[in-house]
Each structure stands twice: as C-alpha cells, then as structure tokens.
Amino acid sequence: MSENLEQSFVAQLKANQNIIHKICRLYTAGEDAHKDLFQEITIQLWKAYPKFRGDSKFSTWTYRVALNTAITLYRKTKRTISTVEYESHQHFVKDVDYNYEEEEQIKLMYKAVYQLNDIEKALVFMYLEDKDYQEIAETLGISEVNARVKMNRIKGKLKKILNP
Amino acid sequence: MKELDLLKKDWQRNSDSFEQISEKEIYKMIHQKSSSIVKWILIISILEISFWTFSNLFLNTDDVLQKINHPEIVTALEILTYFNYAVALFFVIIFYKNYKTISTTVSTKLLMGAILRTRKTVQYYVWYNLGMIVITAILSFFIAFVYNPDMAFIREKLAVNGKAMFVTIGLSMLVACAFFGLFWCFYRLLYGTLLRRLYANYKELKKIDF
Numbered sequence: 001m002s003e004n005l006e007q008s009f010v011a012q013l014k015a016n017q018n019i020i021h022k023i024c025r026l027y028t029a030g031e032d033a034h035k036d037l038f039q040e041i042t043i044q045l046w047k048a049y050p051k052f053r054g055d056s057k058f059s060t061w062t063y064r065v066a067l068n069t070a071i072t073l074y075r076k077t078k079r080t081i082s083t084v085e086y087e088s089h090q091h092f093v094k095d096v097d098y099n100y101e102e103e104e105q106i107k108l109m110y111k112a113v114y115q116l117n118d119i120e121k122a123l124v125f126m127y128l129e130d131k132d133y134q135e136i137a138e139t140l141g142i143s144e145v146n147a148r149v150k151m152n153r154i155k156g157k158l159k160k161i162l163n164p
Numbered sequence: 165m166k167e168l169d170l171l172k173k174d175w176q177r178n179s180d181s182f183e184q185i186s187e188k189e190i191y192k193m194i195h196q197k198s199s200s201i202v203k204w205i206l207i208i209s210i211l212e213i214s215f216w217t218f219s220n221l222f223l224n225t226d227d228v229l230q231k232i233n234h235p236e237i238v239t240a241l242e243i244l245t246y247f248n249y250a251v252a253l254f255f256v257i258i259f260y261k262n263y264k265t266i267s268t269t270v271s272t273k274l275l276m277g278a279i280l281r282t283r284k285t286v287q288y289y290v291w292y293n294l295g296m297i298v299i300t301a302i303l304s305f306f307i308a309f310v311y312n313p314d315m316a317f318i319r320e321k322l323a324v325n326g327k328a329m330f331v332t333i334g335l336s337m338l339v340a341c342a343f344f345g346l347f348w349c350f351y352r353l354l355y356g357t358l359l360r361r362l363y364a365n366y367k368e369l370k371k372i373d374f
Contacts, residue, residue, distance in 0.1 A: 010190045017190075021182035022175075038185070039193045044268050046194040051269060065268045068275050071365055073200035073268070075358070102170060109171040118361070119368045122272070127168075128175040141273025142373045150372045155165045162167065 009049050012058045013042065019062050022129070026113070026121050027070045037074055044069045064139050067125070071118045112161040120154050127151060201358055202266055202279060208354065209259060209286045216293040217252040234311055248296065255289040273373075276366045283359065294347065298340065305336070 020041050024034045045065050052061055113124055119140070126136045137147040185193075197203075262282040268275060309315055322329045 006191070006194070009194070010187050013190055014185070014187050017185055018179055018182055022179060025182075039196060040198060040200060042190060042193040043196060043198045044200065047198070048268050051267075061269065064271075068268045068272055069200070071272055072275050072279065072362060073202055075199065075201050075204075075361075105167055106170055106174045109167050113171070117368060118365050119272075119372070128172050130172075130176075139271060140369065140372075141271030142369065146372050155168060158168065159165065 005049065009046060013045065013062075016059050016062050019059060020066050023066050023070050023125065026125055027074075027118070033076065036076065037070060040074055041066045041069045044073060060135075063126070063129075063131075067122055067139060071122060108162060109158070112158050115161055116154065116157070120150075120157070123147065123151055123154060201362065204358055205279065205283055206263065208358075209282070212286055212290060213252065213256060213259070216289065217249070219293075237307060237311070244300075251292065252289070255285060255292075259285045259289075273366075273369050276362060276369065279362065280359075280366065283355070290347075290351075294344070301336075301340070 020038055021034075023041070024037045028034045028037050045062060048065050052058070113121065116124060122140060123136060126139065131139075133144050133147050133151075136151075137144040140147070142150070259282065262278065262285055265278045266275065266282060267278070270278075309319065322332070
C-alpha cells in the first residue's frame with residue numbers, strides 16, 4: 001500500500017517537477033540553493049500527499065504546497081541576488097528572430113522581479129503562470145479584489161525599479 | 165505593462181528548460197529529513213515545555229521547609245506544584261491542537277497564522293512560568309524571612325539598620341532584572357533568526373487585505 005503510494009507520488013511529481021523548478025528559480029540564487037529548496041518542497045509534498053484526495057489536480061495542489069514551502073517553511077532563502085549568480089541562473093533560448101533589445105529588457109525584468117519581497121514574488125509567479133486572480137487569491141488567502149489591487153501596485157513597483 | 169508581458173512570454177517559453185530530476189532522485193529526496201521552520205519550532209517547543217515543567221523538580225526546598233516546620237505552607241506548596249502540572253498539561257494539549265492545524269495544503273495566510281499561533285502557545289507558557297518564578301520568589305522571600313529561624317539574626321539586624329533593608333531589596337531586584345534580561349535576549353536571538361522572515365511575510369500579507 002505505502003509502496004503504491006510512493007510510486008504514484010514519484011511518477012506524478014516527476015511529471016510536474018517544472019512547477020517546483022520555477023519556484024526555486026524565483027526564490028533562490030545558485031544551484032545548491034535551488035536543489036535544497038527543491039528537496040524541501042518535495043519532502044513537504046510527500047508529507048501532505050496522504051491528504052491529497054484527487055479532488056483537485058495534482059499540479060494545482062503542487063502550486064499551493066510548493067509556494068507555501070518557499071514562502072513560509074523554508075529557512076535559508078537569500079533575499080538578494082548578485083548579478084553573477086543571476087546570469088548563471090538563467091536559461092535563455094536563442095531564437096532565430098533573436099532580438100537584442102527585447103532580450104535586454106527581459107534580463108532587466110528578471111532582475112527587477114528578484115528585488116520584490118516573498119509575497120510579491122508569489123503574485124508575480126502566479127501571474128506569469130497564467131493563473132487567474134481567483135486562484136491567486138485562494139492560494140495566498142486574500143480576497144480576489146485585493147489580489148488585483150496588489151498586482152497593480154507590483155506593476156507600479158516594477159516600473160519604478162526599471163526606471164528609477 | 166509591456167515589460168511584464170515580455171517576461172511572461174519568456175517565462176513560459178523557458179518553463180521546460182530545467183535539468184530534470186529522475187525518479188530515483190525523487191525517491192531519495194522523500195526519505196530525507198525536512199529542515200523546515202515548523203520542525204525547528206516543534207523541537208524547541210518540546211525542549212522549552214520540558215525545561216519549564218521539570219525545572220521545579222530540581223529545586224530542592226525540603227530542607228528549608230523542615231526548618232520552618234509549618235505544615236500548612238508545605239500543603240500550599242504541594243497544591244501549587246500539582247496546579248503547575250495541570251497548567252503544563254493544559255498548554256501541551258493546546259500546543260498539540262495548534263500544531264496539528266499546521267498544514268501546507270491550506271492558504272499561505274492560514275498556514276502562517278497556524279505557525280504563529282502554535283509558537284504563541286509556548287510563549288504564553290514561558291510567560292506563565294516566569295510570572296510564577298517572580299511570585300514564588302517574593303513569597304519564599306517573605307516566608308523565609310518571617311518563619312525561618314536562621315533568619316532571626318538578619319531580621320534583627322535589618323530592624324536596626326534600615327539602609328541594609330534597601331540594599332537587600334535593591335540587590336534582589338537587580339538579580340531579577342538580569343535574569344529576565346538574559347531570557348529576553350535568548351528568545352530574541354532564537355526566534356528572531358527563526359521567525360523574522362515569517363513575521364515580515366505575514367505582515368505583508370495582512371497589509372494586502374487590511
């Protein structure tokens with residue numbers, strides 16, 4: 001029984017691991033920290049797995065537990081990130097229609113996002129993941145209206161970071 | 165915001181660019197120990213509760229009580245001890261109940277609230293014990309002063325010299341303050357490092373929903 005549980009968990013986690021990778025990318029700097037947070041999230045997901053009933057999708061459930069772990073349970077997150085670490089942390093895909101100016105802008109945006117606090121990052125993360133405001137609000141435990149208001153404020157803050 | 169849309173496009177284009185973790189590695193990971201703050205809070209809380217609950221075991225007052233030879237004081241102290249154990253039990257139950265509500269599957273706000281509530285339970289227990297120490301210290305000071313035959317000599321001396329009385333009281337207050345200061349620093353250090361980020365995030369989250 002418990003082996004079955006383990007098997008189904010590992011298979012589902014493997015298929016959904018990019019969600020965790022993306023959170024690690026946003027909340028940690030450097031490969032070691034990335035791995036460390038990935039492991040902690042995996043442990044927390046496994047601990048919560050017996051309560052996962054399948055009434056929501058595994059991916060939706062993963063978003064919640066993983067974000068909660070990154071924001072609340074994890075202890076070692078560095079708040080600031082140096083440029084060197086940031087550069088090595090990116091995985092840019094060179095397109096055929098490579099646009100230097102756009103690429104520069106994207107780089108600056110990543111840097112700006114790294115300067116946000118943990119909660120703001122969570123909102124941006126779910127925004128980037130195309131989550132609707134209802135899900136963002138439910139995940140964080142705030143009202144939908146206030147999630148929208150906060151997202152607008154974050155956009156303003158990002159603008160300010162980009163054009164000080 | 166144009167830049168954010170640009171970022172979103174790039175983010176989604178790169179969402180499968182991570183080095184993939186194998187099933188074998190995931191198996192290994194789920195058998196590792198967690199290093200989350202919840203685990204640390206649990207360990208520290210258990211240590212705290214045991215320390216305060218059993219600290220009165222090591223305070224040996226039998227000799228003094230025998231000298232005083234007032235059975236009603238002995239009975240009162242025994243009742244107090246049982247009362248303390250009952251309070252400890254009460255706190256342990258509340259702590260366990262709060263601890264059980266900590267779950268990563270609820271919203272971030274609820275999770276943070278649950279952790280802070282659990283932590284607060286222990287904090288109240290520590291305050292209760294510190295309060296009890298002060299009360300017992302004052303009481304035993306008076307009991308010893310009034311009933312202990314060894315104190316008769318000091319009593320007489322203090323009655324003659326009022327200044328000595330002030331010095332004694334002043335010194336005991338100083339010791340009490342130093343004692344409290346030490347505890348305060350210890351707790352600031354311990355929970356400051358452990359919970360600083362959690363408090364900051366909780367405040368931020370509450371600010372959104374003011």
